Amino acid sequence: MEQHSNILKYKRLGIYTQNENVVYMHEDCHVCVSEGFEALTRIRISNATTSIVASLNVLNSDILLPNEIGLSDAAAKKLNVSQNDTLYVSHLEPIESLSHVRAKIYNQKLDCKAYNEIITDIVEGDYSNIHLSAFITACAGDRMDIDEISDLTKAMIASGKQLNWKKEIVVDKHCIGGLPGNRTTPLVVAIVAAYGLTMPKTSSRAITSPAGTADTMEVLTNVTLSSEEIKAVVEKEGGCIVWGGTAQLSPADDILIKIEKALDIDSEGQLIASVLSKKAAAGSTHVVIDIPVGETAKVRSMEMAQKLKNHMETVGNAVGLNVKVIITDGSQPVGRGIGPTLEAIDILKVLKNETDAPNDLEKRALLLAGELIELSGKVGKGKGTKTAKGVLKSGQAYKKFLAICNAQGRFSKPVLAPYKIEIKAEKSGVLKRIDNRKIAKLAKLSGAPQSKSAGILLNAHLGESIKENQLLYTIYAESKGELNYALDYKNNHNDIITII
Amino acid sequence: MEQHSNILKYKRLGIYTQNENVVYMHEDCHVCVSEGFEALTRIRISNATTSIVASLNVLNSDILLPNEIGLSDAAAKKLNVSQNDTLYVSHLEPIESLSHVRAKIYNQKLDCKAYNEIITDIVEGDYSNIHLSAFITACAGDRMDIDEISDLTKAMIASGKQLNWKKEIVVDKHCIGGLPGNRTTPLVVAIVAAYGLTMPKTSSRAITSPAGTADTMEVLTNVTLSSEEIKAVVEKEGGCIVWGGTAQLSPADDILIKIEKALDIDSEGQLIASVLSKKAAAGSTHVVIDIPVGETAKVRSMEMAQKLKNHMETVGNAVGLNVKVIITDGSQPVGRGIGPTLEAIDILKVLKNETDAPNDLEKRALLLAGELIELSGKVGKGKGTKTAKGVLKSGQAYKKFLAICNAQGRFSKPVLAPYKIEIKAEKSGVLKRIDNRKIAKLAKLSGAPQSKSAGILLNAHLGESIKENQLLYTIYAESKGELNYALDYKNNHNDIITII
Incomplete structure (x- = not known):
């Protein structure tokens, strides 16, 4: 055989493509030529210890020499390569699980075997975005039946x-997104941990919303903790409220969810597998799931909600989880604040039992905490909410919340944004x-969640009688530009809040 | 509003990603920062005259400065940009057709409207590979019914x-791939054009096979002709056999087919739409489609073939085409040669009525030419093949073939490859x-179609009695290395040809 020495020298290009493994080779590269590789060919790239699969992009510029090879950041990280390392490229053996x-x-x-093989290859990075x-x-x-969803x-x-967690009962909650300001998690953790349950809560940052629980909590305390630090907090206080991004729980979900976002779909099977796999992997045993239903919420009909609940x-x-699903009203935002700081303010008002605490947020938190307490079997049916209310009103929940924040490294008071504009009713x-x-879009344009104190403070709720010139909401921003950016959007959309 | 001047300077990176529009921006780029763009965000990029949609890859190296912007070759071509041109980037308005x-x-x-909107946006380049x-x-x-396939x-x-073509009848043929050596097209064109029908044939190069019709014809004549040149050839000779790559017929098909290839699927609806849209766009009126059925052909059961035929x-x-589908035997390669030059030799032997011309190739060509002649209404049912045979045996088809080649610019005789090895039967x-x-893989490893004279010359067919040491086939190659590459594969696969 002639010399087909498929060896190339790694050059760092620093191209970030999210998860996808992309390999860059020069069009005159001897390997491309001899192997007949062309753009988008999936090829295997190896070093002495490991190998990955990547899609080829062919270069015809001086970014790479013909004997050099570049990788997207995701691929470089998986191979753990350094500048000038030697890499070997080869034809890809067929990915067997693609037949499934x-x-x-x-x-x-x-x-079950097919789903295992698919998910294993996905986590390996063998699937392109097309796959x-x-x-x-x-x-x-609806192309997966209930057995398949379980297997997935x-x-x-x-x-x-x-x-x-080496505990008999580990509780968790999840809300099927879509309601701005619905920041019950910190309240629920504080209440049930104060009550004596274990609730090691990992939360996400915002993906498309103006705030995730991790963004809101970051206003008040540290949320990026190592596994060891999280463990210490939970052992000490019975609960935590941290960012889950580093936990590597259900990594397949992290990959699939980005594709679902790009397609803007959230199919029932994937949604169930996503939520429950994260909960089970996090070591939870008892989980309450909240499905808010409303015409602008994620789940828009009671029928869909009921089906989702059953499944x-x-x-x-x-999968061995004790799951209770509750269906709630999703017709409007919850609480008053939308955006990390403004939501943190709402949370503190509820915990401190202040007179102007948002009642709807409190009610939702008590419902969820109550359901968890009931699910744990510690109190009888129907007594959960009352028990939760006792813990909140006594001040124990606030005390526990401060203790958790301090265990996570600090407790900081929220500070309002410097720029604001009040939006008033144009008619009665x-x-x-x-x-x-x-309203979520408006909060994002004002700068949330990157600008933590940006967002919307709502002053009115559904069904209220409104007088002309009455304050409807305030837009907060950290710069005058962002304030105007949001205002522009508001002025171009007269259906954010409808008064008749 | 603060200055969000979304203006960047174009720098050529020369990255070829096939069709996909990719935009490269530095992570410190003020636009990324102010707009909250992140990897894989779909964004709109405009210059003074036009705009495209592209997926973002974020750079953190010195390939780009923060005020520069790079594009994949496909994107740069669509925008027709030059080095240092000014480009504007902006958030993407939702792509409405994705809701369909x-x-x-x-x-x-x-x-119909939904399919039109989808296909329009696909051709615009608005869809990512994920979409x-x-x-x-x-x-x-089977998720499209027959109305939907028609609409697509x-x-x-x-x-x-x-x-x-300003002719009442314009004929064409298509074979649903999968049979090595099945190079009937040049024969059919020669016969029906000699008979007096118009057959402006555009063919493809090999995508995954050892030869496409365009590759084979390129051994004998020029196949890369401009639209004007093609028109002149057809007007003069009634037919042509050229590469269809520059014709921009059904461009949506060119985009979709690459994704289908990556998925290794060929769904019925897309297959039908792909084949028939190309034919209709090429101005054909009467089309014969050949579906070879066999266990290693593309269509593997008679049931599938029958359903495909009906649809x-x-x-x-x-869509206004007169289509006749014939189902043929797809159990083995056709003719003796597999690879451009070896197939060209087979074709010439048939046209010249040589005694060792491959009979199976001739029979298939006569069947297809006969069906086209019948479909055109020029002869009665059952008389097509006989008519076609008359044209071939009289030498008129050969004369027409030479005339077409000369009209396309040249007629060259095929030349065998310098290296070969004979593979003999190990038992009777x-x-x-x-x-x-x-066998197709073996031909590709020997160098076909890039090395035009590489490939396989078959010396035996199904059902034949074979003696030990009898010649089964010869591998041809243009280099000793490629010959050994093929031989390695042969030695590792004892089921290429099975003798019992």
């Missing part, structure tokens, strides 16, 4: 780390409708 | 150029099976 994806595309039911998108699409539109969930749990509970059972009438999506 | 894709994912039937993959997957697995086909026809004919009718018996896919 094709079977699913052709409407076949997949078994991931096909897998997600083939599983959407189990495969996703097994794909990453699994925490073990969530069935799959939860199949009844507040008929608040568009959750548009 | 989501509807399809959720099993809804789409109408394209979802669209293809959502349409696969019409939308694809309308998406590009449409040729008009092809119905959709053909709906009956030739029971030839694996189409493996």
Whole structure:
């Protein structure tokens, strides 16, 4: 055989493509030429210890020499390469699990083994975005039955780390997104931890919303903790409220969710597998899930919510979780603040039992905490909310919250943004409708969540009688530019809040 | 509003990503920072005259300065930019047609308008590979009914150029791939053009096979002709056999087919729309489609072939084409040669009525030419093949073929490759099976189609009695290395040809 020495020298290009492994080679590279590689060919790249699969982008500029090879950041990280390292490239053996994806595309039911193989290869990084998108699409539109959703969930749990808290009962909650300001998590953790349950809560940062629980908590305390630090906080206080980004729980979910976001779909099967795999991997045993229903919430009809509830509970059972799903009103934002700092202010008002604390936020938190307390079996049916209320009103929840914050490293008071503008009613009438999506967009344009104190402070709720010139909401921003940016949007959309 | 001047300076990076529009910006770029762009965000990039949509890759190296912007080759070509040109970037307005894709994912039937909008946006380059993959997957697995396939086909026809030959009857043929050596097209064109029909044939180069018709014809004549040159050839000779790559017929198909290849699926709906949209856009009126059926062919069962035939004919009718589908034996390669030069030799032997011309190739060509002649209505049912045979045996077809080659610029005689090795039977018996896919792979490893004279010359066919040491096939190559590369594969696969 002639010399087909498929060896190239690594050059750092520093190209960030999210998860996708991309390899860059020069069009005159001897390997491309001899192997017949072309753009988008999937190829295997190895060093002495490991190997990855990547999609080829072909270069015809001096960014790379013909004997050099570049990698996207994700690929470089997986291979752990340094400048000038030697890399070997080779043809890709077929990815066997793609035959399962094709079977699913052709409407076949997949078994547990098939889902395991698919998820294993996805976590390995063997799937391109094209393959991931096909897998997600083939599983959407009710094409997975309940057994398949359970098998997918189990495969996703097994794909990453699994925490073990060495407690009989570990509680958690989840809300199927869509309601601005619905920041019940810190309240629920404070209440149930004060009550004596273990609730090691990992939360996300905002992806498309003006604030995630981690963003809001970061106003008040540190949220980026190591596994060891988290463990210490939970052992000391029975609960924590930290960012879950570093935990490597259900890593398949992190990959799939980005593709779902790009497609703007959230199919039932993937949603259930996503939520429950994260909970199970985090070591939870008892989970309450809140599905807010409303025309501008994520779940828009009671029928969809009911179906989701049934499937969530069935799959939860199949993967060994005690799951209780509650369906709540999702017709308007919760609390007054939308944005990290403004939501943190709401939370503190509730915990401190202040007279102007947002009642709706408190009620929701008590409902969820109560359900968790009931689910744990510590009190009888119907007594959970009352128990939770006792813990809150006694000040124990606030005390516990401060203790958790301090255990996480600090407690800081929220500070309002320097720029604001008050939006007033242009006519008298009844507040008929608040568009959750548009009010969230407004908060984002004002700078949330990057600018922590930016956002919206709502002054009116559905059904209220409104007088002309009455304050409806205040836009907060950290710069005059962002304030105007939000104001522009407000002036171009007269259906953010509807008064008739 | 603060200065959000979203202006960047173009720097050529020369990154080839096939069709996908990718934009590269530095992580410290003021636009990324102020707009909150992150990796894979889809953004709009404009110059003074036009705009495109691209996926963002974020750079953290000195390939780009913070005020510079790079584009994949596809994107740079669409914007027609030069070094240091000013480009404007902005948030992407929602791509409305993606709501149809989501509807399809959720099993809804789409109408004509929806398919038109989807295909228009795809051709505009507004879809990322993730969106394209979802669209293809959502349409696969029998999820399109016959109306939808017709609507998709019409939308694809309308998406590009449409040729008009100003003839009442313009014939064409297509073979649903999978059979190595099945190079009937040049024969069919020569026969029917000699008979007096118009057959302006555009063919593809090999994508995954050892030779496409364009590769084979390039051994004998020029195949890369401009539209004007093609027109002149057809006007003069009634037919041509050229590469269709520059014609911009059904450009949506060119985009979708690459995603299908990456997924290794070829769903019925997309296949029909792909084939028929190309034919209709090329100005054909009467089309014969050959579906070879065999266990290692593309279509593996008679049932699948029959269903495909019915749907092809119905959709053909709906888009105004007169389509006849024939189902043929796809159990083994056709002719003796596999690879451009070796196939060209087979073709010339048939045209020149030589005694060792491959009989199976001749028979298939006469069948297809005969069906076209019948379809055109020039002869009665059952008389087509006989008519075609008359044209071939009289030497008129050969004369026409030479005339077409000369009109295309040259006629060159094929020359055999310098290196070869003969593969002989290891035992006596009956030739029971030839694996189409493996023999094609062997031809590719020997260098075909890049090395035009590389490939396989078959010396035995199914059902033949074979003696030990009898010549089965010869591997040809243009370098000793490639010959050994193929031989390695042969030595590791004892089921390329099975004798029992």
